[in-house]
Amino acid sequence: MKEKIKFEVLTSDVTNYLQKLSYSHSRISQYHSAWQRVANFMKTNELQYFTATVGENFIYYLIGDRKYDDIDRWEKDIIQCTNVLSEFIETGAVKDKRHHKFRDLKGNVGKTMQDYINYKRSYRISSLTIEEYKLRFQHFLDFLENNDIDDLKLINQQVLINYSNQLIFCTPYVRHRTLSIIKGYLRFLYDQKLTEKDYSRKVPKDKYIKQPKLPSIYTKEEVNALINSIDRSSPKGKRDYAMILLTARLGLRATDVCCFTFENLKWEKSLIVLNQNKTGNRVELPLISEIGDAIIDYLKYGRPESELPYLFLKVTSPYDRLNSSTLHSIITFYLNRAGIQYKNERKHGPHALRHSLAGVLLQKKIPVPVISEVLGHKNTESTRYYLRIDLNSLRQCALEVPTIPPTFYEGGNINE
Structure with missing residues (x-):
């Protein structure tokens, strides 16, 4: 791909690419809506060509001084749609991230992931949980493939640290769930004698604490x-x-x-x-x-x-x-x-x-x-x-708080 390309040409090329991947009309329309915001940003700043740097500047403009976890879900979707443009600029392709693509875990490593899912299925976990496992594994498998890791023997502590660092932009819960699933998978590999070391102990700790939240309600x-x-x-x-x-x-x-x-x-x-x-x-x-x-x-x-x-x-x-x-x-x-x-x-x-x-x-x-x-x-x-x-x-259900005798504060015996 060329390093610089006119925005309308780029979005047209990406649209054609997404159509070849059988993206729905509604999802492509959402991409167009997000890209229109990028176009407005470029017009305001008199930018004719889109580059990965332009996309990054737009994202910083969108987020402002907020943290990623504090922005709304629709803003995160705009960021994802913008990153698709940058990805297409850099690679000439777009990784299909839809759920139905997560069902096929390929290669030798992918087969062991599928074996682990079958093992967990024997414990009668729900179909939704199984789909979640496939989703997390596909993300991990993509990371391994991008780093030319196609053998279990190549997975080590540094690989796990590098993968954990890539989850920095995920929500704390998603990061926690992903690392938990990977940890269980690595333990499974060790128990099945597929790895010489138990690398589940090397998965970085995320210090996630689930805080019970009150349901959001309106009067x-x-x-x-x-x-x-x-x-x-x-x-x-x-x-x-x-x-x-x-x-x-x-x-x-x-x-x-x-x-x-x-x-x-x-x-x-x-x-x-x-x-x-x-x-x-x-x-x-x-x-x-x-x-x-x-x-x-x-x-x-x-x-x-x-x-x-x-x-x-x-x-x-x-x-x-x-x-x-x-x-x-x-x-x-x-x-x-x-x-x-x-x-x-x-x-x-x-x-x-x-x-x-x-x-x-x-x-x-x-x-x-x-x-x-x-x-x-x-x-x-x-x-x-x-x-x-x-x-x-x-x-x-509240209980009354008993009256405390004055002698308590005077250091006297509370039973007097």
């Missing part, structure tokens, strides 16, 4: 303000209104809302019936009139013509279904429009509305098993996570 008044801020005169507003109601009133997860189909609507029984994407559990929820009316309004006056089974579609062609990150952006937009503060205090996506519904049900003294059914939890233990936000009930 009933704030949720209503959010809903009322939606302009329902446009097709987009009608769609957003119905989607947010499903999240705020019924507590559906973002993936379930985005994958919502016509078959999930049981009009004759006034029910919504679906199998949750996360748990696979079947849930039946009431099709309340507020939601039913919103869906009808969207179907009659907002939804584009399409043979897709999904209820909620993009408002512009191609009319693909939405993804969960889009719903997150939609809710963030209306929170800002409603003037609801959330930065550095509360999360601001679909799950926060789900938490808020749990809070409202707790305030109404709804039993935990019933809340568990509404939220579609596998068991009530997951629902007990929300008990910490029921402050009124917690106050009733």
Whole structure:
């Protein structure tokens, strides 16, 4: 690749490359949206050619004086999209980072990773955990390949330190999980006598401490303000209104809302019936009139013509279904429009509305098993996570502090 290339030519080449990798129209549109910010930055600074240095300067401009962990998720996505341009400039290719590519762990080292996954599968770990293992291993395997390490005998302490240093831009949790999985894998290699030394002991410690966080919640008044801020005169507003109601009133997860189909609507029984994407559990929820009316309004006056089974579609062609990150952006937009503060205090996506519904049900003294059914939890233990936000009930559990006799401060006997 040339070191300098006009921005519009570069983005066109990268778009063609992503299309060859079968990236969806919606994902490519997200790339274009991020690249437009880069284009605006270059125009402001009178830059005609994009280079890796230009990309780096744009990222510094975007982050400002904040830490990477403190920026929003949409900003991290912009950084990732910018790095794709730099990667294409440097290598003439883009590594496909989508999840379906993580299923194939190639080579001799990859085979031992797959053997470890099969070993863990015997302990009945969930399919989601298995996919996470594949994801972490593919990242580690890419690092090894980039450093010409294709034999287990070449893995040593320095290699592990170098890999750990590459995880500096990951969130503390992702870094912790990655190192934990690699550590278990290395222990497996030693137990199977595939390595002479137990390098699991050489994996750098990350000092990660999981801090229990209170669920992010919004008051009933704030949720209503959010809903009322939606302009329902446009097709987009009608769609957003119905989607947010499903999240705020019924507590559906973002993936379930985005994958919502016509078959999930049981009009004759006034029910919504679906199998949750996360748990696979079947849930039946009431099709309340507020939601039913919103869906009808969207179907009659907002939804584009399409043979897709999904209820909620993009408002512009191609009319693909939405993804969960889009719903997150939609809710963030209306929170800002409603003037609801959330930065550095509360999360601001679909799950926060789900938490808020749990809070409202707790305030109404709804039993935990019933809340568990509404939220579609596998068991009530997951629902007990929300008990910490029921402050009124917690106050009733508080014990009175006994009065301390004055003699205590005088050094006397407290029993006198």
